[in-house]
Amino acid sequence: MKLTNIAKASIASLILFSSASSAEVNLSGFSSINAGKVLSGTGVEHYGVPPTFLADYPNVSAYEEEWDFDPESLFGLQISADLSDGLSATAQVVARGVNEWDPEFEWAYISYEFDENWTIQAGKKRLPLFYYSDFYDVGYAYVWMRPSADNYTWQIFNYTGMNVLYTTDIGDWSLAANLYTGKEDDKENKLLGEFFFGAETREIWKDILGGVVNISKDWFEARFTAMQYTNERYIDGEQTTWDGKDYRDGSFYGAAFNFDFENWFVLTELSRLDLDETFDSMMITFGYRYNNFTPFVAYSDFDQDAEDGENHNTQSIGLRWDFHSSAAFKVQYDKVEDNSYGLAVAGDSESLTFGIDLIF
Amino acid sequence: MNLLKAIFASTIVLVSFSSIAEVSVIVNTANNSTIDSKLVKKIFLGKKKAFPNGNKVALFTLPDDNPDSEHFRQAALKKSNSQYKSYWSKLAFTGKGTPPKKATDSEMINKIKGNTNAIGFINSDKVTADVKVVATF
Numbered sequence: 305m306k307l308t309n310i311a312k313a314s315i316a317s318l319i320l321f322s323s324a325s326s327a328e329v330n331l332s333g334f335s336s337i338n339a340g341k342v343l344s345g346t347g348v349e350h351y352g353v354p355p356t357f358l359a360d361y362p363n364v365s366a367y368e369e370e371w372d373f374d375p376e377s378l379f380g381l382q383i384s385a386d387l388s389d390g391l392s393a394t395a396q397v398v399a400r401g402v403n404e405w406d407p408e409f410e411w412a413y414i415s416y417e418f419d420e421n422w423t424i425q426a427g428k429k430r431l432p433l434f435y436y437s438d439f440y441d442v443g444y445a446y447v448w449m450r451p452s453a454d455n456y457t458w459q460i461f462n463y464t465g466m467n468v469l470y471t472t473d474i475g476d477w478s479l480a481a482n483l484y485t486g487k488e489d490d491k492e493n494k495l496l497g498e499f500f501f502g503a504e505t506r507e508i509w510k511d512i513l514g515g516v517v518n519i520s521k522d523w524f525e526a527r528f529t530a531m532q533y534t535n536e537r538y539i540d541g542e543q544t545t546w547d548g549k550d551y552r553d554g555s556f557y558g559a560a561f562n563f564d565f566e567n568w569f570v571l572t573e574l575s576r577l578d579l580d581e582t583f584d585s586m587m588i589t590f591g592y593r594y595n596n597f598t599p600f601v602a603y604s605d606f607d608q609d610a611e612d613g614e615n616h617n618t619q620s621i622g623l624r625w626d627f628h629s630s631a632a633f634k635v636q637y638d639k640v641e642d643n644s645y646g647l648a649v650a651g652d653s654e655s656l657t658f659g660i661d662l663i664f
Numbered sequence: 665m666n667l668l669k670a671i672f673a674s675t676i677v678l679v680s681f682s683s684i685a686e687v688s689v690i691v692n693t694a695n696n697s698t699i700d701s702k703l704v705k706k707i708f709l710g711k712k713k714a715f716p717n718g719n720k721v722a723l724f725t726l727p728d729d730n731p732d733s734e735h736f737r738q739a740a741l742k743k744s745n746s747q748y749k750s751y752w753s754k755l756a757f758t759g760k761g762t763p764p765k766k767a768t769d770s771e772m773i774n775k776i777k778g779n780t781n782a783i784g785f786i787n788s789d790k791v792t793a794d795v796k797v798v799a800t801f
Contacts, residue, residue, distance in 0.1 A: 330762075332756060332757075334753065334757065378758075382756070382757060384762075386762070390720075394759060396757065400753060411759070413759065417713075419714075420712075420713050420714040420718075420720070425759060429759070438754075438757075438758035439753070441757075442753055442754065442757050444749070444750060445750045445751075445753045445754040446750070446752055468715055469760070471711070471713075473711060473712060478706070478711045480760070495775050503719070520711075520740070533789045545782075566763070593744075593747075597744070602733060624744035626744075626745075629728040629729060629745050629746070629749065630728070630749065632746065661680075663749065663753045
C-alpha cells in the first residue's frame with residue numbers, strides 16, 4: 305500500500321477524530337466489476353503493441369484479444385468523519401484490478417465549512433481537470449462504461465494541496481466555484497513509464513493553480529475551467545529538457561455543457577491543453593431514458609495540432625440498465641481510430657466491454 | 665352511459681390512489697423559515713445547505729425501497745431512484761455534499777421532532793401534530 309505523508313496524517317487524524325465522542329463516522333463505497341475484449345484491432349506494429357483497446361489512459365486499462373476482468377474493475381471505500389460545526393475528514397481508498405488490487409489512497413482531505421457558502425479543504429484530492437475527473441472511479445454515477453478515453457488522457461490524476469469551494473444560488477440557478485492550488489510528484493507514472501517510454505518516469509506537475517465554475521438549473525448545466533502548472537520530468541533518473549530548459553509550463557482550458565430534458569439528455573465536453581503544442585479534445589453523447597434502460601451513443605476525439613500529431617477518436621454505442629436501486633449493468637461497443645503513425649497510441653480497434661457498477 | 669360511469673369510477677380510483685401516494689415534506693414545529701417547493705428541491709439536491717433563517721439543514725430521507733421515497737424523488741426532484749442515487753453518489757464521493765440520512769417510516773417523525781433544523785418527508789397519512797408540513801407532492 306502506497307501512503308503519502310498527507311494520507312498518513314489524514315488517516316491518523318481520522319482515527320483520532322473517530323475516537324472523540326463528537327465524531328460521526330460514515331462508511332460508504334463503490335465498485336465496478338467490468339470485463340471486455342478487443343474484437344478486432346490493428347495494434348501498433350512498429351511499437352510492438354498488439355491489438356489493444358486503451359479504455360483508460362492514466363491507469364493504463366488496456367484490453368487485448370482475450371476476455372479480461374482486470375483492466376477496469378475496482379473497489380472503493382470512503383470513510384468520512386463528521387466532527388460537527390462544519391469540520392470533517394474524508395479518505396477514499398481504491399483497489400484496482402489493473403494494479404493487482406493494491407489499495408491506494410485516491411483522496412485524503414479535511415474539510416471545513418465556514419458557512420453556507422464557503423468551504424475550505426486541504427489534502428490529497430482528484431485534479432478536477434474534466435467534468436468527470438472527480439468521480440471517474442464511481443461508474444454508477446455516469447451512463448457509459450467510462451468517461452471517454454480520448455478526453456481523459458492526461459497522466460496526472462491527483463494533486464495534494466488546498467482548495468476553496470463557493471456555492472450560492474441566484475433565482476433558479478445554482479453556482480459552484482472551486483479554486484485550487486497544489487502539486488503532484490508521481491515517482492512512477494504509470495501511463496508515461498509503462499505505456500509510452502518503457503522506462504521509469506517521474507512526472508512532476510507543480511505550481512498548479514486552477515479554477516472551476518459550474519452553473520446549473522433544472523435541465524441545464526455548464527462547467528468552465530482553467531488551470532496552469534509547471535512540468536518537470538525524469539526518465540530513468542535523468543531529467544528531461546525541453547528547448548534547453550528543465551521545465552515547461554502548461555495551461556489547460558475546458559468547458560462542458562449538459563442538457564437534460566424529460567427523457568433525452570445531451571452531454572458535451574471540450575478541452576485544450578497548451579504545452580509545447582496544442583492538444584484539443586471533445587466529446588458528445590446522446591442518451592434516452594426508457595424506464596430502467598438508458599441507451600446512448602457517443603463520439604469523442606483527441607487532436608494534437610502538429611504534423612502527424614497524436615490523433616484518435618472513438619465512436620461508442622451502449623446501454624445502461626438500472627436493474628437494482630444501487631446497481632447498474634452496462635454494456636458498450638467502442639470503435640477507435642488511431643490516425644497518427646509516429647504518435648500512435650494503441651492502433652485502431654473494435655471492442656466490447658460490459659459490467660456492473662454499484663454503490664453502497 | 666356505462667362508458668361515462670366507467671370513466672367516472674376510474675377517475676375516482678386514480679384520484680384516491682394518488683392521495684394515498686401523497687408525500688408531505690416536514691420540518692420541526694419551531695422552524696419558522698418560509699419553505700416552498702423550489703427550496704425543497706434545492707435542499708434535497710444538496711444545492712442549498714441552510715434554511716432562510718441561516719440554520720444548517722439536517723436532511724432525512726426514507727429508505728430507497730420505500731415507495732414514498734420513489735414518489736417524492738420523482739414528484740419533487742424530477743429524478744428516478746437511480747438518477748437520484750447517481751446524483752448523490754457524485755457529490756458524496758467528491759467532497760461536495762453529504763447525502764440525506766436514512767430514517768424509516770416509524771423513525772421519521774421523531775427525527776424531525778428531535779432536531780430544530782431537521783427536514784424530511786413522509787406519507788401524508790402518517791403526519792402527526794409533532795411536525796410541521798411545508799409542502800406536499
